[in-house]
Amino acid sequence: MKLLKKMIQTFISVLILVLILYITIMIIKPEKITSHLNYQFYTVLTDSMEPKIPTYSLVLVKKFQIDENIQLQPQQIITFHADRFGQKIIITHHFNKTEITDEGITIYRTNAEGKDQLDIYQTTREDLIGTYLFHIPYIGKIVLFLKSKFGFILYGEFLSIFLINALIKSRWEEEAQRHDE
Incomplete structure (x- = not known):
């Protein structure tokens, strides 16, 4: 037993x-x-998609396959890479329309929630990540905390408590065995 x-x-x-x-x-x-999965979570850091997607929501995105022929519908929510002031970021916005440049490159034009003005981003096929499936409000804040230095400290504390607990239990069991003999 x-x-x-x-x-x-x-x-x-x-x-x-x-x-x-x-x-x-x-x-x-x-x-x-x-x-190896076809889905990815991202945290929304701005209010550009409010009230549809609140700030700090965790968004689940179905990723596009590399060779997939993408057919987007106007106002479909997509996630994509963008260059914002020289910094690479990930954005979740509404797809609006496609445009063809003079060089024959297809540009996917997007806009924020409730805005008619198009984003300034020149989003190409390589920048597209996937389509929005659903979001969990405010959980992204927890994810961001767990990725921070303080989150790592919390992991260390949990690990220490777990190890000390295991050590104490093993010592008690040894003592119980000695008294049983």
Whole structure:
């Protein structure tokens, strides 16, 4: 009976460690886990899509395949890479229309929620990430915290508590075995 209880405790401990590792990897480097999947989470950092998508929402995006022929509908919400003041960022906005440049390049024009004015971004096929599926309001704030230095400190605290707890339990079990003998 004691052996079975010990095996169950060990299994649960390993399961918790694997779960913590998985969550940590998903938060720090989600592309490592989801690179083979067709979906990706992103955090909305601005109010450009309010009230439809609140700031700090976690957005699930279905990624485009590289060879996929993309057919977007006007006002469909998409996520794409953009160059904003020399900095590469990821934006989620409404698709508005396509334009062909003089060089024959297709440009995907987008706009923010409730705005008729088109974005200034020259979004090409290579910049497109995927289409919006749904969002979870305000959860992105938690994800951002867990990616921060303070989040890493929190992970360290949880790991320390877990290890100290395991050490104390093993010492108690040793003492209990000594008293039983």
